[in-house]
Amino acid sequence: MIRLEHVNLVVSDMDAMLKFYRAAMPHWQVRGGGESSWYGKPRRWLHFGDDYSYIALSDNGEGGNRDLTGHQQGLAHFAFVTTDLNALRQRMQEAGYQVDKEGQSTEFRDNVYYIDPAGFEVEFVCYTSDNPQERNNYD
Structure with a gap:
């Protein structure tokens, strides 16, 4: 079995990101964090999640996110x-x-x-069936 453990996002405002994700997932918490350097640039990092999954956040991001209405390569959503x-x-x-x-x-x-x-599109989905054929029906 393989499952997604974390998503690592580089952002400019970590506090704003934490506010957003705390509202969405109040059962999650900061699992750990610290300070480091990434290719010579200092950064603050943290892991926000539960015992099994988390979002890794690092600050000191530069520039904007991709245009979600455009066709550039990059993350569309998670x-x-x-x-x-x-x-x-x-x-x-x-x-x-x-x-x-x-x-x-x-x-x-x-x-x-x-x-x-940070400009990332985040989807939240709720399934009302445990039957994979019903949950994953794309018709």
Whole structure:
């Protein structure tokens, strides 16, 4: 079995990123962090997650993220599964974050997209079936 353990994001404002992801995933915590150097440039880093998955954040990022409406190479989005999409929507709204776009809901799946403070598109998906054929129906 292989599973995704973490995503490593270079950002300019780590505190803004933590605010966003804490609102989305209040059960996650800072697992560790510190200071280091990346090719001669000092940086602060941390791991935010649970015992099994996390987001690695490093600050001192330069420039902007790719244009999500364009066709440049790069990360399009990444997704997290939630068991309660309505609760996530409520937490995000209360924290001041608005839905960027609605997903293509089906009978067995509902999803929504947000843009985090670094400009990454983040999808949150909720499945209402444990049957893979229903969950992964692309018709």
